[in-house]
Amino acid sequence: MPFDVIVHNEHGYPIDTTALQQAALAVLNAHDVAPDTTLSVVLLPDEDIRALNQQHRRVDAPTDVLSFPAEELPEGIDEAPYLGDVLIGFPYVQAQSEREGFPLAESLILMVVHGALHLLGYDHDTPNNRTEMWEVQAVLLEQLGVRPEIVLAYEQEHDE
Numbered sequence: 001m002p003f004d005v006i007v008h009n010e011h012g013y014p015i016d017t018t019a020l021q022q023a024a025l026a027v028l029n030a031h032d033v034a035p036d037t038t039l040s041v042v043l044l045p046d047e048d049i050r051a052l053n054q055q056h057r058r059v060d061a062p063t064d065v066l067s068f069p070a071e072e073l074p075e076g077i078d079e080a081p082y083l084g085d086v087l088i089g090f091p092y093v094q095a096q097s098e099r100e101g102f103p104l105a106e107s108l109i110l111m112v113v114h115g116a117l118h119l120l121g122y123d124h125d126t127p128n129n130r131t132e133m134w135e136v137q138a139v140l141l142e143q144l145g146v147r148p149e150i151v152l153a154y155e156q157e158h159d160e
Helices: 017-029 045-056 090-100 105-117 128-145 149-159
Strands: 004-008 040-044 065-069 082-089
Touching: 004 017, 004 090, 004 105, 004 128, 004 149, 017 082, 040 045, 040 105, 045 065, 045 082, 045 090, 065 105, 082 090, 082 105, 090 105, 105 128, 105 149
Parallel strands: 004 040, 040 082
Antiparallel strands: 065 082
């Protein structure tokens, strides 16, 4: 396998690790990413994701997903590329999926795809960027068997 997706679930949340890895691999395979690239998916409790959201976005609340691209290695260091970390607030996503009526597994796949796209430079900070990111995201989610309605629910919740 040319890519490595590491899932950290230190709190023992009930997840399908393989499904999360496949979601990240779908994103990497759909883009021109260097062979042997690694990324990590980390599942966190609300208090941890809230602290990171406060520290990096100045939002004092838990959230569903944060992405942290890896810093560039100094010149001359020859290591396999590390893309970065996708951090998922598991209790937040679990509550969100229950509220919206979607299976938790689909919500987690959406978070991995969304977060991995951010690691690759996609954003939704402007209407054009949002359209581009959502189109790529929709294609990937369809490949992974996730219903497109989940994105509409996600958009509405974040637009409120």
